[in-house]
Amino acid sequence: MKEHPRHARPHITRDEDLIFERTSPGKCGVDLPAPDVRTAPTAELLGSEFYRDEIAGFPEVSELEVIRHFTRLSTWNYGVDTGLYPLGSCTMKYNPRINEVVARLEGLATDHPYAPTELTQGCLRVLYDTARCLAEITGMDAVSLQPAAGAQGELSGILMIQACLADRGNPRKYILVPDSAHGTNPASVTTSGYQVRNLKSDAHGCVDLAELELAMTEEVAGLMLTNPNTLGIFEVRIREICELVHRKGGLVYMDGANMNALVGIARPSDFGADVMHLNLHKTFTTPHGGGGPGSGPVAVRKFLEPYLPSPMVVKADDGSYSLDYNRPKSIGRVRAFYGNFGMAVRALAYIVANGSEGLLQTTQDAVLNANYVMRRLQDVYDLPYNEPCMHECVLSDRRQAARGVHTMDIAKRLIDYGFHPYTTAFPLIVPGAMMIEPTESASKEELDDFIEAMRAIAEEIEEDPEFVLKAPYTTRVSRLDEAAAARKPVLRWKP
Amino acid sequence: MRYLPNSPRDREEMLRALGRSSIEELFSQIPEEIRFRGRMNLPGPLSEQEILEYFKEAAGQSTREYVSMLGAGAYSHFRPAAVDALLSRGEFFTAYTPYQAELAQGTLQAMFEFQTLIAQLTGMEVSNASLYDGSTATTEAVLMALRLTRRNRVVTAKTLHPEYREVMATYVRHLGTEIVEVPYAASGQLDVAALESALNKETAAVVVQSPNFFGTIERFSEIAELAHRSGALLVATITEPLSLAVIKPPQDADIVCGEAQSFGVAVAYGGPYVGFLATREKYVRQMPGRLVGQTTDTEGRRGFVLTLATREQHIRREKATSNICTNQSLCALAATIYLCLLGKRGLKALAEYNLAMAHYTAQRLAAAGASIPFSAPYFNEFVVRTPMNADEFLRELRGEKILGGVNLARFYPELKDHLLVCITEMVSKEAIDRMVRVYESVAGRKNAGAAAPHPVGQEKA
Secondary structure (H helix, E strand, O other): OOOOOHHHOOOHHHOOOOHHHOOOOOOOOOOOOOOOOOOOOHHHHHOOOOEOOOOOOOOOOOHHHHHHHHHHHHOOEOOOOOOOOOEOOOOOOOOOHHHHHHHOOOOOOOOOOOOOHHHOHHHHHHHHHHHHHHHHHHOOOEEEOOOOOHHHHHHHHHHHHHHHHHHOOOOOOEEEEEOOOOOHHHHHHHHHOOEEEEEOEOOOOOEOHHHHHHHOOOOEEEEEEEOOOOOOOOOOOHHHHHHHHHHOOOEEEEEEOOHHHOOOOEOHHHHOOOEEEEOOOOOOOOOOOOOOOOOOOEEEOHHHHHHOOOOEEEEOOOOOEEEEOOOOOOOOOOOOOOOOHHHHHHHHHHHHHHHHHHHHHHHHHHHHHHHHHHHHHOOOOEOOOOOOOOOOEEEEOHHHHOOOOOHHHHHHHHHHOOOOOOEEOOOOOOOOEEEEOOOOOOOHHHHHHHHHHHHHHHHHHHHOHHHHHOOOOOOOOOOEOHHHHHHOOOOOOOO | OOOOOOOHHHHHHHHHHOOOOOHHHHHOOOOHHHEOOOOOOOOOOOOHHHHHHHHHHHHHOOOOOOEEOOOOOOOOOOOOHHHHHHHOOHHHHOOOOOOOHHHEHHHHHHHHHHHHHHHHHHOOOEEOOOEOOHHHHHHHHHHHHHHHHOOOEEEEEOOOOHHHHHHHHHHHHHHOOEEEEEOEOOOOOEOHHHHHHHOOOOEEEEEEEOOOOOOEOOOHHHHHHHHHHOOOEEEEEEOOHHHHHOEOOOOOOOEEEEEOOOOOOOOHHHOOOOEEEEEOHHHHHHOOOOOEEEEEEOOOOEEEEEOOHHHOHHHHHHHOOOOOOOOOHHHHHHHHHHHHHHHHHHHHHHHHHHHHHHHHHHHHHHHOOOEEOOOOOEOOEEEEEOOOOHHHHHHHHHHOOEEOOEEHHHOOHHHOOEEEEEOOOOOOHHHHHHHHHHHHHHHHHHHOOOOOOOOOEEOOO
């Protein structure tokens, strides 16, 4: 590349150092009041054994420089606000602005978790109402908002299965996990102390009942199932699956990551799930934030309620709310305090904005959009499981791989067309998977543009595969050397 | 519905393209007996204005009119306006985990800066890109120590946040891990002699919080030496990281973890917060959570990527170092912005301010006859003995619109009539003086006609 003189690069926003390289001594981005009390000097109050003079290397910049620094960084990002973000299995939908406003209201954003419950009735009511709404949507009987994210919801749910089966006499040893499951499922199973037994999918990408029958022994505590599964396919024999597991004394955990396909259409309790989690940052529009905070409420049937994490928010006959710590059968705490409260505020704001009708329309649009994309791309990209899809569809790079171009390359080229890529190489049961979840937040117009881009890339691959392999061309940095990053990790700045 | 961009005509056209005549046909594969045909009993639909009313009403039933002296793992600090202004940029808060590095350099560089700031603060070599919160970060640190030492016994200070201890217990129960709790000494610090006798060759980790749950500062070098002598790793937990601006970091620890909520993240009734975990370079492959690393692009320009993913669940599945997927990226970004704004000087000045105000409070209370039972140095939190039942005293303070602290009897039954008081820059001198007047009046009432007030100063617990 031709070298630019430092101050004549294409655009100022493209040339931003690390904050540590912008620093110069003596600057500060805040002015603090001096304490109006008289005490001994810090070093004396703490003693020389404990006193720290300075944090070496810490930044020293003005407020404006901080604003510019992070504003410039933000322009190197792509968000749902920027455009279509069809990242499969992540449900990248619009994050309503009113959610952000209400979550920042003084009182909700400022109450302390140990303030007396008589004085924090507003926060408790939000937690209670959110839990009640989620119970209604899933058909479950009780909900805890304590888990900090989906994976922690999974862990909580599996621990509840363990506790319940232990009370019945034998916690058993294994949990069945389909080979199409999210990576968090097997990881959560291991964290809970169970061992994973993988379950092969059938020719339709669904649970193979014969396999399940064989695998579901007296040693198996339960099945962890995502429905619709990660191929975006509804498990049509879900009732039989759950009955089979129950008949053998096991319980059914449902991963609610794909609940955006089901709200208002089918309730997990009605098809036999015993315990499930929801991702408020997927289905219920709390922002993904560049990778969190999430929130993973866990919902259960009545018989599992005693095992839910402690404490629970309860409502008395007089309408007042309190925290119930007297839960002897509870699996205990999975997180300090009561969960990601601020996420509950946002999720509740989303639910009440929609009401029952709005949520149903949302599900319908999400499913319509995914089917539309699938049907309009399946002549150029391979569709490994030709089934009706729900909220997402999974194509593969099989045809393009023959020309040496793989799912990740197509994803990178998509960036040049102005779209965030789909999810690559997942689920694992589809080699070269391209997992597309448009969500209800995509308009037909935007989807048509996306489809056109995908078709154009397919043509480019026919004509000049080498060109696609070097994409993206329009981003601030080109393809990054991930192997070098892992081989010799540089995980922090050093002077 | 205002969030949905498809028009009725768009929907019709799309259905037609699919060869369907109604949306219902797209759901025909779902067996009828499990279809939900009812109407969900939910509030709404509400307009934006109505939503605001709904939540304003809830926000009204809060402690917003009160001065809070509550800490204990959740600290009320001033949040500069620039923090929310920057967090509210849609490019940041509506993006997801930066799997596609070329489109996420903003998040990635900010996380690299977060990792650097945490490493600098804690005196460790490397930090991850955040975990859920302090309680889970401490638990993940313990799990990491179990893996590294292949031992199955944990010795934890009784002055580690009680809820952190509960979370840890939940996570290790099935592993059969033995957890031994070490009591505190009269100073409020860890009882080092008790620690020494609690250690053995099976001990994987010693977990100590500083400032601890009582606000007192622990002597890490001594503790580290004992831990290391028995082959255990030292896990240092920090719940009030502002303290690190004036207190030496636990450099002898093997893992430093905790809660960074103090740095620009709202108290928000307990969450979302932001856990951190920092350690030595040699342990990096056993770390949980996301890591951002520096690399170069095809033209040699610096860029950032998620790295060492082979530790993580999406690659390793049941063999991953943790089940964690999402971290607390946006809260970590808040902390990064906050730390850049305050910087070297601001953070120190703020820490000194907290320290001064807390010491002023304790000194005023002591002068009024209150007993400050623990003698060790403290930062912005300390324990005071109340002249009556702590809950009654708190009720008196509530009359003055003051939330006077956490009643320690809730977590430490032996400490009845003891209050954990936290003084940050959000508490004015006027409020502190008002609190002391309440103390004086209550103690006066109590002592009217009775013996002399409590002796001033240090009393054994």
